[in-house]
Amino acid sequence: MKIRTMGYMIKQSLISIWRNRGMSIASITSVMASLTILGVIITIVLNVNNISEMAKMQFDTIQVFLVDELDNEQINKLGQDIGEINGVRFIDYETKKEALERMKEQWGDKAYLLEVLEENTLPNSYIIHLENIEIADNVVQSLNDMEGIEEIKYHKEILETMMGIANFVRTVGLVLIVILILITMFIIANTIKITLNSRRQEINIMKYVGATNWFIRWPFLMEGIILGLMGSIISLGIVYFGYEYTFNLINSQFNMVMNVRVISVNEMMNRTLPIFIVLGTGVGALGSILSLRKYLRV
Amino acid sequence: MIQFRNVSKVYNKGIQALTNINLTIEKGEFIFLVGPSGAGKSTFIKLLLKEEEPTQGSIIVDDVDITKLPRRKVPHLRRNISVVFQDFRLLPNKTVYENVAFAMEVIEAPSKEIRRQVPMILGMVGLSDKAKQYPNELSGGERQRVSIARSIVNNPSILIADEPTGNLDPETAWEIMKVLRQINRRGTTLVMATHAKDIVDTMQQRVVALEKGRIVRDEHRGAYGYED
Ligand SMILES: Nc1ncnc2c1ncn2[C@@H]1O[C@H](COP(=O)(O)OP(=O)(O)O)[C@@H](O)[C@H]1O
Ligand SMILES: [Mg+2]
Numbered sequence: 010m011k012i013r014t015m016g017y018m019i020k021q022s023l024i025s026i027w028r029n030r031g032m033s034i035a036s037i038t039s040v041m042a043s044l045t046i047l048g049v050i051i052t053i054v055l056n057v058n059n060i061s062e063m064a065k066m067q068f069d070t071i072q073v074f075l076v077d078e079l080d081n082e083q084i085n086k087l088g089q090d091i092g093e094i095n096g097v098r099f100i101d102y103e104t105k106k107e108a109l110e111r112m113k114e115q116w117g118d119k120a121y122l123l124e125v126l127e128e129n130t131l132p133n134s135y136i137i138h139l140e141n142i143e144i145a146d147n148v149v150q151s152l153n154d155m156e157g158i159e160e161i162k163y164h165k166e167i168l169e170t171m172m173g174i175a176n177f178v179r180t181v182g183l184v185l186i187v188i189l190i191l192i193t194m195f196i197i198a199n200t201i202k203i204t205l206n207s208r209r210q211e212i213n214i215m216k217y218v219g220a221t222n223w224f225i226r227w228p229f230l231m232e233g234i235i236l237g238l239m240g241s242i243i244s245l246g247i248v249y250f251g252y253e254y255t256f257n258l259i260n261s262q263f264n265m266v267m268n269v270r271v272i273s274v275n276e277m278m279n280r281t282l283p284i285f286i287v288l289g290t291g292v293g294a295l296g297s298i299l300s301l302r303k304y305l306r307v
Numbered sequence: 308m309i310q311f312r313n314v315s316k317v318y319n320k321g322i323q324a325l326t327n328i329n330l331t332i333e334k335g336e337f338i339f340l341v342g343p344s345g346a347g348k349s350t351f352i353k354l355l356l357k358e359e360e361p362t363q364g365s366i367i368v369d370d371v372d373i374t375k376l377p378r379r380k381v382p383h384l385r386r387n388i389s390v391v392f393q394d395f396r397l398l399p400n401k402t403v404y405e406n407v408a409f410a411m412e413v414i415e416a417p418s419k420e421i422r423r424q425v426p427m428i429l430g431m432v433g434l435s436d437k438a439k440q441y442p443n444e445l446s447g448g449e450r451q452r453v454s455i456a457r458s459i460v461n462n463p464s465i466l467i468a469d470e471p472t473g474n475l476d477p478e479t480a481w482e483i484m485k486v487l488r489q490i491n492r493r494g495t496t497l498v499m500a501t502h503a504k505d506i507v508d509t510m511q512q513r514v515v516a517l518e519k520g521r522i523v524r525d526e527h528r529g530a531y532g533y534e535d
Contacts, residue, residue, distance in 0.1 A: 217396075222382065
């Protein structure tokens with residue numbers, strides 16, 4: 010295609026978009042809404058995955074809180090028994106004092122709040138390091154039969170819950186996105202249909218003077234692509250600023266409690282940008298092809 | 308050269324529009340296609356433009372059987388066979404110059420050639436001074452001349468006119484005929500479907516008469532031959 014032709018096509022598309030601005034805005038909004046929702050879903054899924062991965066690395070452990078009344082001998086005996094369970098790599102003993110120190114460390118500059126505690130109510134505990142996280146279920150089963158255990162803190166459940174949430178969000182999100190994209194495609198197809206109708210005469214003349222089919226089709230295809238692209242750019246902006254805001258909020262408010270890092274704004278944008286551009290232009294192009302196939306016999 | 312060989316056309320609803328047409332039109336000829344309304348003149352033209360496909364037979368244009376031409380090659384056929392209609396079909400939001408240039412732009416002719424060719428063709432049809440006017444500022448005859456200018460600006464070897472004077476008063480019709488005659492003299496084959504008896508009688512060209520889809524008469528230097 011010649012540069013001049015390309016210029017002509019883009020100009021025709023922009024003129025149509027402007028003349029038919031009601032429908033154009035509807036199309037752009039629809040693309041924007043779909044992709045923004047997709048952005049929210051991607052945000053959730055990526056972060057839950059990320060947290061699960063980090064948790065997996067950090068918490069391939071089971072923490073066993075001991076009953077307060079145990080004496081040293083009983084504690085040692087229990088430690089030995091635990092050490093003999095299949096799949097246990099090694100165990101650490103954490104006294105209630107150490108537990109409080111670790112908590113103070115985690116709370117950082119808010120640790121002064123802990124000073125008001127009159128008595129250290131934190132229990133003694135064994136931290137069991139596993140050979141792998143998958144074996145946790147069996148280890149916990151063995152632990153259940155033992156005496157002197159107050160509570161078992163079991164990270165695998167948390168991990169599974171998080172994976173469950175991620176899967177749920179992914180499935181529901183996928184269905185939602187497919188529906189939204191179909192609606193968007195339909196709206197774009199309608200927009201292009203209106204342009205086609207307003208250009209009937211021109212198309213007719215083009216056919217009679219021997220314009221090629223692609224020459225006739227391109228401006229309409231381009232119109233769909235431009236609408237899709239505009240929608241995706243706006244939604245990228247929304248996702249960028251929305252995520253940046255939430256990211257800062259999470260980091261300032263919850264970081265110390267949750268002790269996890271959310272995915273950075275830049276990484277989030279690196280992941281979403283290509284998806285949004287491809288989906289936006291794709292849905293625009295498909296919408297116009299739908300209309301062209303149905304209403305433009307060349 | 309155009310050749311119809313045993314061409315028949317039946318529309319979907321079973322309407323027999325053309326029956327067993329055999330006709331040869333030589334390069335550079337001027338022929339009138341006459342006959343009452345519904346005789347099949349427009350159908351003949353549509354087949355030639357490959358707007359419709361014949362039910363039977365073959366149509367040869369410059370040694371190519373266009374009935375076997377794939378659809379994607381149709382644009383190139385239409386650059387060689389151009390058409391003018393009764394209702395002008397100009398774009399109202401484009402000037403005379405732009406309407407004519409449009410035909411060259413959409414086949415991606417070089418701008419230099421467009422700037423050279425369009426004024427020349429406008430001069431030929433006598434519209435040099437109307438180049439910047441819009442169609443609604445022109446008379447019917449002038450509009451038809453714009454339409455003719457557009458149809459010949461890409462130098463087709465065949466020009467088809469479907470009742471080009473149908474919407475014009477007799478005096479204006481003659482202006483159009485002069486332009487068409489001039490185009491034909493430059494070597495363009497001209498096929499004109501018409502109802503206009505006195506034009507056909509006066510021009511003294513080949514006349515092919517259709518009636519109910521059949522050729523009933525084919526005369527060189529003919530007359531209209533109907534009293535309608
Ligand atoms: N698209 C069509 N579908 C069905 N019948 C048609 C169509 N076009 C023309 N006809 C019929 O074919 C016959 C010839 O029409 P046409 O070629 O337009 O004649 P003319 O141009 O000589 O008036 C008429 O009976 C007309 O009603
Ligand atoms: Mg007719």
